[in-house]
Amino acid sequence: MSARLTRPNIQLNEQGKLKHFLTLEGLKPHHLTEILDTAESFLNPHTNEIKKVPLLRGKTIMNLFFEPSTRTRTTFEIAEKRLSADVMNLNISASATKKGESLLDTMWNLEAMQADMFVIRHSESGAAHFFAEHVAPHVHVLNAGDGQHAHPTQAMLDMFTIRKLKGDVFDLKVAIVGDILHSRVARSQIQALSLLEAREIRVIGPKTLIPPFPEALGVHVYHDMEAGLEGVDVIIMLRLQNERMQGALLPSEQEYFNLYGLTERRLAYAKPDAIVMHPGPINRGVEIDSAVADGPQSVILQQVTYGIAVRMAVMSIIMSNAALLAQAQAEAVESPEQASSQERPE
Amino acid sequence: MKIIIKNGRVIDPSQNLDCTTDLYIARGHIVGLDTPPEGFEPNQTIDAKAKWILPGLVDMQARLGEPGHNQTGHIASETKAAVAGGITSLCCPPDTDPVTDTQAVAELIQRRARQAATAFVMPIGALTQGLKGEHLSEMYALKQGGCVALSQANQPIQNPLILKNALEYAASHNLLVILRSENHQLKNHGVAHSGAVSTRLGLPSIPASAETTALARDLILVEEAGVRAHFSQISCARSVEMIQQAKQRGLPVTCDVAIHQLFLTEMDLLDFSSLVHVTPPLRSQADRDALRLGVKMGVIDAIVSDHTPRGRDEKQLPFGESKPGISGLETLLALTLRLVDDKVLSLSQAIQLLTEQPANILGLNCGSLQLGSSADLVIFDPESYWTLHSESMLSEGKNSPFSGWEFSGQVEMTFFQGRPVYLANAV
Numbered sequence: 036m037s038a039r040l041t042r043p044n045i046q047l048n049e050q051g052k053l054k055h056f057l058t059l060e061g062l063k064p065h066h067l068t069e070i071l072d073t074a075e076s077f078l079n080p081h082t083n084e085i086k087k088v089p090l091l092r093g094k095t096i097m098n099l100f101f102e103p104s105t106r107t108r109t110t111f112e113i114a115e116k117r118l119s120a121d122v123m124n125l126n127i128s129a130s131a132t133k134k135g136e137s138l139l140d141t142m143w144n145l146e147a148m149q150a151d152m153f154v155i156r157h158s159e160s161g162a163a164h165f166f167a168e169h170v171a172p173h174v175h176v177l178n179a180g181d182g183q184h185a186h187p188t189q190a191m192l193d194m195f196t197i198r199k200l201k202g203d204v205f206d207l208k209v210a211i212v213g214d215i216l217h218s219r220v221a222r223s224q225i226q227a228l229s230l231l232e233a234r235e236i237r238v239i240g241p242k243t244l245i246p247p248f249p250e251a252l253g254v255h256v257y258h259d260m261e262a263g264l265e266g267v268d269v270i271i272m273l274r275l276q277n278e279r280m281q282g283a284l285l286p287s288e289q290e291y292f293n294l295y296g297l298t299e300r301r302l303a304y305a306k307p308d309a310i311v312m313h314p315g316p317i318n319r320g321v322e323i324d325s326a327v328a329d330g331p332q333s334v335i336l337q338q339v340t341y342g343i344a345v346r347m348a349v350m351s352i353i354m355s356n357a358a359l360l361a362q363a364q365a366e367a368v369e370s371p372e373q374a375s376s377q378e379r380p381e
Numbered sequence: 382m383k384i385i386i387k388n389g390r391v392i393d394p395s396q397n398l399d400c401t402t403d404l405y406i407a408r409g410h411i412v413g414l415d416t417p418p419e420g421f422e423p424n425q426t427i428d429a430k431a432k433w434i435l436p437g438l439v440d441m442q443a444r445l446g447e448p449g450h451n452q453t454g455h456i457a458s459e460t461k462a463a464v465a466g467g468i469t470s471l472c473c474p475p476d477t478d479p480v481t482d483t484q485a486v487a488e489l490i491q492r493r494a495r496q497a498a499t500a501f502v503m504p505i506g507a508l509t510q511g512l513k514g515e516h517l518s519e520m521y522a523l524k525q526g527g528c529v530a531l532s533q534a535n536q537p538i539q540n541p542l543i544l545k546n547a548l549e550y551a552a553s554h555n556l557l558v559i560l561r562s563e564n565h566q567l568k569n570h571g572v573a574h575s576g577a578v579s580t581r582l583g584l585p586s587i588p589a590s591a592e593t594t595a596l597a598r599d600l601i602l603v604e605e606a607g608v609r610a611h612f613s614q615i616s617c618a619r620s621v622e623m624i625q626q627a628k629q630r631g632l633p634v635t636c637d638v639a640i641h642q643l644f645l646t647e648m649d650l651l652d653f654s655s656l657v658h659v660t661p662p663l664r665s666q667a668d669r670d671a672l673r674l675g676v677k678m679g680v681i682d683a684i685v686s687d688h689t690p691r692g693r694d695e696k697q698l699p700f701g702e703s704k705p706g707i708s709g710l711e712t713l714l715a716l717t718l719r720l721v722d723d724k725v726l727s728l729s730q731a732i733q734l735l736t737e738q739p740a741n742i743l744g745l746n747c748g749s750l751q752l753g754s755s756a757d758l759v760i761f762d763p764e765s766y767w768t769l770h771s772e773s774m775l776s777e778g779k780n781s782p783f784s785g786w787e788f789s790g791q792v793e794m795t796f797f798q799g800r801p802v803y804l805a806n807a808v
Binding site: 045219249250 | 575578579583584697701
């Protein structure tokens with residue numbers, strides 16, 4: 036009904052290729068498979084080693100973390116260095132940038148320092164979109180987690196892990212367990228799984244941790260852990276944040292573990308060859324039993340390694356798309372000196 | 382100054398009038414309809430052939446930036462925007478800085494408005510001191526100081542005992558109370574409607590129950606206190622139902638809806654545009670449809686602009702950090718008339734919701750072209766097409782999500798107290 040013009044997906048360029056990486060919503064399956072295939076090419080098939088490549092030599096990537104992170108920031112940094120980029124890390128406390136002007140000013144200042152790509156983590160849903168809307172046309176934005184909205188590289192590394200261990204995502208039954216409501220990881224995983232045509236996506240948790248309108252995500256909701264795990268190929272456990280306990284969403288850690296903790300007994304409800312994943316960091320004895328976390332079906336540490344390859348893939352694809360676009364435009368214009376001004380989208 | 386406006390189609394629901402006729406103005410008042418008063422010698426004749434003559438609109442909720450929010454607007458600038466949108470009378474809520482909880486602030490607002498002399502500005506006083514919901518304000522003094530009603534703006538009283546006392550005190554002095562029902566705990570720092578879109582975008586959400594549970598409580602306390610209450614900016618389907626039931630029970634209640642709630646829904650949040658960040662939040666399509674039906678069926682008595690001008694840096698932020706509000710004065714009439722095109726309302730219903738009905742709720746004689754009333758009126762060209770460009774809005778707040786929308790029909794001229802205060806395409 037609204038007459039507001041539907042804007043083109045801001046993360047795609049004129050050729051329909053990734054320009055930013057903000058969310059998986061609105062992408063096509065081929066965007067995802069391209070990332071997975073590229074990640075594969077960075078990984079030594081025998082040793083899982085990732086060698087250094089010169090793809091982003093001379094490019095400057097700034098990691099802007101408005102929210103603390105260890106794992107994501109570290110794997111981004113390793114990925115950037117393996118691509119031979121120049122890397123800057125900026126930890127900006129959210130309180131220092133409460134004012135809007137300074138948030139944009141911060142970004143524009145960094146842009147003036149000739150950044151080519153921002154990797155952004157921020158506590159507000161939509162923050163990465165906000166940056167992408169305001170950056171200069173030649174700068175790329177990569178979402179490393181925005182509020183409760185999206186964490187697309189995490190979801191892609193999870194898809195990569197599933198593909199490595201299960202051959203394909205297609206036709207699998209996947210259960211995501213825990214705090215779906217507050218989880219950007221879960222939202223992105225669900226979008227990735229549905230784009231790659233998983234057979235069934237289940238979310239398991241008490242109603243207080245399930246979003247108000249799960250139909251909008253295309254998932255099946257289970258409040259009973261055992262029923263939800265029945266016959267699944269993949270189990271993804273989510274971290275239970277401590278602050279959820281204080282918000283009266285749950286009675287206690289103990290009761291949560293009794294109802295939704297992944298134990299060997301519960302794991303038996305899934306398919307015998309089911310894999311267990313977790314975006315980390317894990318809370319042993321809260322959402323997952325140590326015996327399962329360290330057990331043969333757990334692939335939690337592989338996820339971390341694959342995270343490097345997947346982040347390399349996303350960054351190299353974005354930069355090569357930009358180069359391809361510039362080349363195409365240069366050819367179209369014929370006179371090469373005008374090419375750079377033509378790069379700006381209309 | 383004596384003026385004849387000839388041959389216009391005069392539409393005034395307060396007199397059940399819709400016919401082509403002449404209107405006579407002298408000394409700031411309407412002195413004749415159809416036939417001139419004896420000895421009427423006009424200084425000016427305006428030919429309004431094919432134009433509509435409407436009573437100046439009455440907007441029950443518009444923030445004018447003063448006092449305290451001067452970076453986002455001024456009484457002078459915002460009343461100019463109002464008359465450009467055909468609004469000649471408007472109420473401003475008490476969430477000013479300082480809060481409109483004393484006669485002095487109420488009088489300051491009216492003095493500034495008189496100096497601007499563009500539109501009739503009616504302050505709404507705070508129901509509690511500082512809008513804190515703790516101590517009753519000097520309600521009677523506020524009324525003496527020109528406040529037409531009392532409200533808590535967007536800070537509803539949470540403590541039911543204090544609300545009960547405030548309502549009873551207001552009832553004892555026959556004051557109109559304007560309530561926006563919202564439970565603060567259920568709102569829980571939410572910024573978007575709890576539904577499909579907040580689920581997908583991961584925006585902290587506000588359930589419909591934040592409004593409806595508070596409304597249920599408020600209706601019961603209103604009934605007990607016997608106070609004249611007006612519910613402001615209802616946003617949920619269920620709220621329409623509850624108000625309808627209350628009216629059927631014979632409660633002295635009325636309600637309004639913000640115009641944007643009749644057009645936008647949660648779906649408009651999909652690209653995180655902070656322009657559609659409003660309080661209460663844009664809700665589902667079903668809620669919007671129910672609100673439209675409520676307007677059509679007469680459950681909802683008035684449509685308001687909920688004009689909230691915002692500066693660029695208050696909106697240029699990620700959705701949740703941006704300040705809520707839409708700059709709405711200049712689109713209230715245009716959007717309401719679009720409901721006529723959409724076959725939701727008849728033309729006279731639409732005008733009534735913007736003139737006679739809000740005036741009646743406030744107990745004022747504005748919003749009418751009856752003989753003897755103030756000559757506040759709009760000459761409207763129904764055949765003129767235009768596109769809203771936010772950068773050319775007169776309000777200091779350019780924060781309109783309707784920028785780029787095309788509208789049919791445009792205010793050509795607005796009169797306030799018999800003087801032209803707005804002329805479209807003025808060179």
